[in-house]
Amino acid sequence: MNLAVSLGKMKLSNPVILASGTCGYGKELVSYLDLNQVGALTIKSLSITPWKGNPPPRVRETCGGMMNSIGLENKGVHRFLEEDLPFLETLTTRVFVGIWGKTIKEYVAVAQELEKARRIDAIEVNVSCPNVEKGGATFLEDEETLRRLVAEVRSVTGKFLIVKVGPQVRDWGKVVSIFEKEKVEAISVTNSFPALSVDVEKMDFFFHLKFAGLSGPAIKPLALKMVYELLCVTALPVIGMGGIATASDALEFLLLGARAIGLGSYTLVNPSSALQVLKGLEEYLTRKQIDDINSIIGKVR
Numbered sequence: 001m002n003l004a005v006s007l008g009k010m011k012l013s014n015p016v017i018l019a020s021g022t023c024g025y026g027k028e029l030v031s032y033l034d035l036n037q038v039g040a041l042t043i044k045s046l047s048i049t050p051w052k053g054n055p056p057p058r059v060r061e062t063c064g065g066m067m068n069s070i071g072l073e074n075k076g077v078h079r080f081l082e083e084d085l086p087f088l089e090t091l092t093t094r095v096f097v098g099i100w101g102k103t104i105k106e107y108v109a110v111a112q113e114l115e116k117a118r119r120i121d122a123i124e125v126n127v128s129c130p131n132v133e134k135g136g137a138t139f140l141e142d143e144e145t146l147r148r149l150v151a152e153v154r155s156v157t158g159k160f161l162i163v164k165v166g167p168q169v170r171d172w173g174k175v176v177s178i179f180e181k182e183k184v185e186a187i188s189v190t191n192s193f194p195a196l197s198v199d200v201e202k203m204d205f206f207f208h209l210k211f212a213g214l215s216g217p218a219i220k221p222l223a224l225k226m227v228y229e230l231l232c233v234t235a236l237p238v239i240g241m242g243g244i245a246t247a248s249d250a251l252e253f254l255l256l257g258a259r260a261i262g263l264g265s266y267t268l269v270n271p272s273s274a275l276q277v278l279k280g281l282e283e284y285l286t287r288k289q290i291d292d293i294n295s296i297i298g299k300v301r
């Protein structure tokens, strides 16, 4: 049975990807699963200098999901290269690395640092960055800034370039034309949804920054709609994510035309869930007597 898929020129042994921010720097998951069995892992978004993130509370369970206000905490690209790259070099699977910044210059600086590491297969530019910048506007909401951001990152990296979007997209057509023109090679959809929660005992907002990112099963139908709308206007490969917990969830995204899928929050519930999703995909294909996963991608149009 063939589970290998490709995102344009990027070949993956299977379509199951660990999503950014939910598999740490990779090492954290080694006692739960063999990382070489997933199609790719995505290192949490890195900034140019270490970033403390938001004050607690940082997570809250919701009905059918979770909210997080981690605020993109990370050790910074330099420490990552020093402390984590040697481990990632022992792996055979694809390694994607998320990047973020408060300014375009910061994104570019992170991409330049990563360029030195041959082991890194792709850069995933997180352009939705919720919860971090004061005022909450994201790079996605201003098309001219988005174009400059993507163009400048592209100009400093020869690596496979993925842009990760969130629900702030207003006009898929405009965003996609920027990505296509600036030679983005794949699009990850979606980041978490800005949401709000109230602490009734304290009679206050639950999170310090008021808004937090909603993820998990609750957002799956919204994420599927985004993936569908995106695929209506682009031929760029799409990595679909948002609320995937089972092989059946993953199949919904693949049948719509996503070429790979990301597992986020569910890895926090069950750190080895990627392997269960993979096994479930194999079982589905066996039951349907299909020997190549590519023949079901985009079946639902």
Ligand SMILES: Cc1cc2nc3c(=O)[nH]c(=O)nc-3n(C[C@H](O)[C@H](O)[C@H](O)COP(=O)(O)O)c2cc1C
Pocket (backbone or CB within 6 Å): 019, 020, 021, 022, 044, 045, 068, 070, 072, 098, 126, 164, 190, 191, 192, 214, 215, 216, 217, 219, 241, 242, 243, 244, 262, 263, 264, 265, 266
């Ligand atoms: C705790 C947590 C941390 C996250 N950190 C990042 C991050 O650093 N960069 C990023 O691009 N997405 C981040 N995400 C978003 C996920 O990668 C994913 O896009 C989103 O949660 C939707 O997928 P899910 O419903 O399977 O979780 C984070 C999500 C969670 C729950």
